[in-house]
Amino acid sequence: MIQECLNGINAAAGSEGGLSLVLGSFVILVGFWLLSLLVAYFLTSWFRKLAKRLAPDMDSNSLNAFLKPIKLLLLTTGFYLALVYLPLPAVIDSFAHRLYRSVVVLFLVWGIYNLLDNHSLLSDEARQRYHLDNTLVILFSRLARFIVVVLGLLVAIREWGYDLNGFIAGLGLGGLAISLAAKDALANIVGGVVLFMEKPFSVGEWITTPDSEGTVEEISFRSTRIKTFSQALVTIPNSMLSNAPITNHSRLGRLRIDLQIGVTYNTPQEQLIKMIEGIKELLQRHPDVIDEYTHVNLRQFGASSIDVEVTFVTPLGEGRSFRAVRNDIHLKLMELLRDLEISLAFPTQTLYLHGADKYGLTDNYDQQSRPIP
Numbered sequence: 001m002i003q004e005c006l007n008g009i010n011a012a013a014g015s016e017g018g019l020s021l022v023l024g025s026f027v028i029l030v031g032f033w034l035l036s037l038l039v040a041y042f043l044t045s046w047f048r049k050l051a052k053r054l055a056p057d058m059d060s061n062s063l064n065a066f067l068k069p070i071k072l073l074l075l076t077t078g079f080y081l082a083l084v085y086l087p088l089p090a091v092i093d094s095f096a097h098r099l100y101r102s103v104v105v106l107f108l109v110w111g112i113y114n115l116l117d118n119h120s121l122l123s124d125e126a127r128q129r130y131h132l133d134n135t136l137v138i139l140f141s142r143l144a145r146f147i148v149v150v151l152g153l154l155v156a157i158r159e160w161g162y163d164l165n166g167f168i169a170g171l172g173l174g175g176l177a178i179s180l181a182a183k184d185a186l187a188n189i190v191g192g193v194v195l196f197m198e199k200p201f202s203v204g205e206w207i208t209t210p211d212s213e214g215t216v217e218e219i220s221f222r223s224t225r226i227k228t229f230s231q232a233l234v235t236i237p238n239s240m241l242s243n244a245p246i247t248n249h250s251r252l253g254r255l256r257i258d259l260q261i262g263v264t265y266n267t268p269q270e271q272l273i274k275m276i277e278g279i280k281e282l283l284q285r286h287p288d289v290i291d292e293y294t295h296v297n298l299r300q301f302g303a304s305s306i307d308v309e310v311t312f313v314t315p316l317g318e319g320r321s322f323r324a325v326r327n328d329i330h331l332k333l334m335e336l337l338r339d340l341e342i343s344l345a346f347p348t349q350t351l352y353l354h355g356a357d358k359y360g361l362t363d364n365y366d367q368q369s370r371p372i373p
Helices: 002-014 018-054 060-085 090-115 121-129 134-158 165-181 183-198 238-242 269-285 322-339
Strands: 206-208 213-219 223-228 233-237 254-263 290-301 306-315 350-352 364-366
Touching: 018 060, 060 090, 090 134, 134 183, 183 213, 183 223, 183 233, 183 238, 223 238, 233 238, 254 290, 254 322, 269 290, 269 306, 269 322, 306 322
Parallel strands: none
Antiparallel strands: 206 213, 213 223, 223 233, 254 306, 290 306, 350 364
């Protein structure tokens, strides 16, 4: 076909008035080349002004990626018109016409493909207007790009006279077979879409699931990665995660902390009252404790200790760590107990032996201090 085109051009140049036809064709080609440069210049200037107003952070690569299809489309149009201007055989004209229509479709697909990039103006506008998560924007962007490419290829192939009805019907049967074979993968993708839409958690938040607990590291289309507090990386399929109960600790706003302090039974009642009042005062003065939810009570008489229950609430967010608050309160409680000379209890047993005097033993036998023979 290329050789026939060259032969047609040579024949046109050798015919009467052929030189003027070739020069006219060359002028058309050069004119469209200059037009492509001018259009690219003015569009670049316009796009940069639009980007500064709508998306100041958008880089120049996005602009260049959108302008390239327009520039090449103008060059292709000039080449096509220059070729049609010549008196070429009908078969060459038909081939050039089909080729030009196919190239126009592909360039149009290229421009829309770049426009649907997750960093384009369109994606930024959708992200801001509908408050979409960045991962969801990437998902929609890739899905839309795939659809545009498939439709563009089908239209371009149809330009060459191919019947696509049987091909589309085959795609339907093939798609059914693939969907049955990859139902788990599709379920994970659907689960990922549900997570993106409902947003039960985001990257960096602390969550608890029935199987793991930790910080969300990554949310992809198929799975979610959670880094546990032991620094293990757990990957959970989205289909399981979308159907499981999830506790998002990072969005609580406040967290209740429960402590239990066991003191020895030989602690005087007066000291016990002072300890309870001292803990209440300690919590009231602490800057990271919400006073209205503070409770300090004698809970129970345990097997080896008198148990005092301490409940308080600490706010989360803004750089606060409940572990740091809990650690600070623990240290202050130890200091308070030391000042009141109150001992913490630990599991002990007191063994009473009948007839201890007969064997030279005391009436009170401490299992922890002396072993039983």
